[in-house]
Amino acid sequence: MSAMLEVREVTKRFGGVVANDRISLSVRQGEIAGLIGPNGSGKTTLFGCITGTLPVDGGEVYFEGQPISHLRAGPIARLGLLRTWQQTRIYGEMTCAENMAISAREAHGGLISLLKPVSPATKARANDLLAFVGLHEKRDERGGRLSFGQQKLLEFAMALMNEPKLLLLDEPTAGINPTLINGLIDRLRRANAELGVTLLVIEHNMRVIMNLAHRITCLAHGEVLAEGAPDDIRDDARVLDAYLGVA
């Protein structure tokens, strides 16, 4: 099995609260994997543990076979493993075009390479990706002036600009106008199919995740509750219990 990402028995505690309790899951190269679970089940914490923004208390994360849980966010991103945030994080005082330019892979370099202007290739790619998410007209507008939904799209485009191998998306459709959600699902699929980005998606919108993901993992109370194809997860009694409560 060629697992691109393998999370093995990862544990994360905050004081007495065990946010992630020996969680194991894997993401295969090229797939779209889903991560669901009720509020507080540890999904975002797991994202933090995988991408190095939170130090893990136990277990190990392997990316392309290499253990990465001792690395911090920067080196992990440079390996090609990137995340977005539920609250969206963009550079608010910079224009959309600048947000994109500084998200390119060429910005990963050392000081010498940073002392060059943004390359024409990067500018062109930034334009293409802004057009891809429908923000091309806003390219000279400051990121902070965009609406929340537009910021989400910008953050997604910035992530693609970074040419990740694996992209972890934290609730990509939250706060997006429902009429635009279908367009977003289409873009996520195209990023996966055309740009070759493997995706692991946290999503609360069941319609979205059931349509999008090839395989879904469900967390509850910091533990893996179920794993399988969307149809199996939909019919799993434990998942229904976790969401709706036991009668």
Add this chain to the structure above:
Amino acid sequence: MTKLSDWHIMGALAIAGVVLPFLAPGLITQLSFLWLMVIFALTWDMLGGRMGYNSFGNIVFFGIGCYAAAVVQRDAGLPYFEALALGLALGAVLAVAAALLFGAALLGIRGHYFAIGTLGLGIAAAEIAAGWDYVGAGSGMALPLYPGALGQREFFFCFSLFAVAIACFLSLRWLYGTRFGLALNAIRDDHDKADAMGLRTTPIKVFAWCIVAFFLAISGGLAANMIGFIDPRDVAFAGATFGVWMVLMAILGGKGTLWGPVLGAVVFHITQELFWTYLLGWQRVALGLLIVVIVVFFPQGIMGWIAERRAAREGAAP
């Protein structure tokens, strides 16, 4: 601002900088201090405006430049200009080394904590210099006499500081146009995001402070010679005056803009001189009130205020 008008302003300033000392020799010392203020504001803005790190410790690099020049000029046994050049070079090296050291220690701290940490840096440096006999301790150091003809001295230092100010402006202008400039802004806008996007934030931040240290040290060596005397607290590590003015000028002009710090330095320096001339005895009070007015009415600075007005006008008549 278009590129063309950028070069127009620079050209006009360059001509003014060259011609004014001859037109108004009586103002030459004022003009020299003006260039020093421009360097102060420009360098402060690199961290405070572009990178989002409000430093109250930049004065340390200026002081290191003052003392390095004074010590070399006293002890090297070289002719005046050779000693001055060597002193400036040594000051620059020491200040950059200090920036590397302090940067590694302090630039990991965020927000207000960084500001407070750097505040301690300036105070500590002043106390160390004031207690260290090798650099004259509390009585400070006198700089050697300028060897040229009477009146030449002022011209020499005025043009030297002007040259440093231009070099500083052009260097920063170039840097802000590179990926490095964007990286500074990214760190300012969301540090954690910048880390998570793979930027090498620590070397970027430390390098920025090294550039700041370099220009401040050079200007420190020149300013010490222009003033002719270094007092540890009132000249070299003058945190309460120079150290605070740096911040004010950058904020007054507009943080994070190219011309803001220059404009802020000019407006601030002229205002301050007017206070000294017309409000003698109350000049500190007037300066304090000016600070309050700046912070309350121009939190975005003059450039920010202009941009806001322009945006409002365009918004009203699309």
